[in-house]
Amino acid sequence: MSHIASLRLTDFRSYASLDIALSGAPVVLYGPNGAGKTNLLEAVSFLSPGRGLRRAKMEDLARRSGDTAAAAWGINAEVDDTRVSVGQVPEYPKRRIVRLDGKNASGTQLAQLLTLMWLTPAQDRLFTGPASDRRKFMDRFSLVHAPSHGMASLRYEKTRSERNRLLSDGITDRGWYEALEADMATQGAHVAQARAMTVTRLVDEIEARAAAKEDDVFPKAILALEGEAEEQFQSGLSFEDVENYICETLAADRPLDQRAGRTLRGVHKSDLRVRHAEKNMPAEDCSTGEQKALLIGLTLAHARAQSDKKPILLLDEVAAHLDIDRRAALIEELIALGTQIFMTGTDASLFEAFNGRAQMFEVREGSVSEKTGP
Template identity: 60%
Template sequence: MICASKLAVSYPYIAQLRITDFRSYIRRDLSFDGRPAALFGPNGAGKTNLLEAISLLSPGRGLRRAKLEDLARKHGETSAAYWGVNATLSGADETKLAIGQVPDAPRRRTHRLDGKTATGTTIAQQIAVMWLTPAQDRLFTGPAGERRKFLDRLCLPGHPRHGQHTIRYEKARADRNRLLSDGIDDPFWFDALERDMANCGAQIAMAREDTVATLMEQVADRPETAFPKSTAIIEGEAETLFRGGADVHDVEAQITAWLAGDRSRDRRAGRTLRGVHRSDLQVFHAPKSMPAGDCSTGEQKALLIGLILAQARTQVERNPARPLALLLDEIAAHLDERRRAALAQELLSLPVHSLMTGTDAGLFEAFGDQAQMIPISESGS
């Protein structure tokens, strides 16, 4: 185990992490003291695997969006029977969280809180997890679906049921699409599925609009830094209704009417053509009044970091007693010295548990002795 001296930090954090038969690891134990943690080592050492393990404490499929059965450690052509992730949160009671794969059902995940069976929503109430990965660097120029996923991840810390609403909506939409493509014209089935889509769609749109509105307030209130301010707006019919002052019941009724009125058109297309599954997050470089997608690669990275830092501050203000783990994979690799220093300053001022990865300890020099430096050299031990 890599040990760290205990520091009197004023915010909750992940104190202990243990993973077993996960990715490249047979078993790995880490201790943290609450300072920003820099996990450094060569490519392939397993740094991102550790962040991925932590990301699975939040709803969804983690920062790599991997299938549960693909997470178990592989040895040749065989895989471990199951994997597990255990985390102990700081505090007088040392809350213990555990998630893992069900041995006899590799596509199912178990959750435990202080040794007792729990739900994913219950775990999400104990800790919030946010992340940035290199795969998100082209978020603003990629497909709208990637921006929706990013936005929905931002919603989760403030709206723990958002993931459940999204899953229910997508299931109902898939069922409706099957009716459309199969040429089935049964009002009873359409009415039932559209009610579910409308109910969940309204909740999804409300969470998105609330998240972006609160985020923009946070961005506007902070001073200018090396990470430029952004403006963001959701392009979506349901979200626009909330922005105009409609309540959730009005939006649900409107979505129901849209779906019912679109059945003939959707039947010709074989799919549902409108809804919250078509919404898009538009981000702009505020000082330049320029779409983020038109900015340079470095500016896009800086805008993305600025957004995630603002969201972290928002969540801390909303729920200061809940630990927030901020996972930043290869965060410093493509930042110049000025922005590395600015990032260090931002993270040191945030009452969150930041965990970063990088290939070299020198990438984190700006932290001085205020970061916990953890070398990662062997992923299988």
């Protein structure tokens, strides 16, 4: 099992410095609000591609003292005998650099080494918020199956932005559009394929658990992936067929897109729809507690679906929203996953069900101390 064996922070958020050793057991971080628990989870989230669980700007992460910010922040970790270093570039504060064993590395290489998933209070509005939030949620899951998914998404968005610029500027040169649309089709097909594969595996896991009549304290979810390209992959079409379809659609839509000044169709418009199976009710119409339970259930199902590369889970303030029985059931589910878990909460009593099976750390004012014994 891949796990983070050590974590060292330098001038990151509220931490001037931090150096902790981790055994691979679940990690519990408890302490009052504002102590720095989520900051630590955010640091761990930067050991994967992207902008972390808060989607913060690189220049906003350096520790501040009054009006002065540190020159640069850094995160170092040991993962499966590999030294991972992520940090801000002092000369270019809006950029970050990734190194594996001292050598510059790409986000795809980082994703191949380590996969992370997270749940935060901000995601409580996932089902009622915009489709873009659900796409990000789905794309984070997709990185498990396709480490290059993040790069394909970035390339698609870059090319779409360039096409939108032509559209808004009234450019009509056919050759420019064809070149951009060919690249959008290739990258869009990669994005759609990864999403379709991810949702298919997630549905299979949910159905297998239901067929086994597992006593599940979290509700069963019914999933539907809405998106033309994704639905074509789910229907069995080949990559080449979907790629050609996207390219032909972009060409056919060009006059309409020119009037709108932007690309109206594509994988940037896809959505993930979720229903509460027992109630046969859309997730967005469920109660706040039911939505939270659905979200936790989906995350657990996705983690169970990984037979070879189990993702590390970062769960921020999840336990506080559950009653004592569901909290205990969640902890047993997490232990059964056999992967590394990081959890936060305001009080150690929220995690009593671990019963000595977790590393307990008290967090106070940017300092972390491990607690042992009862």
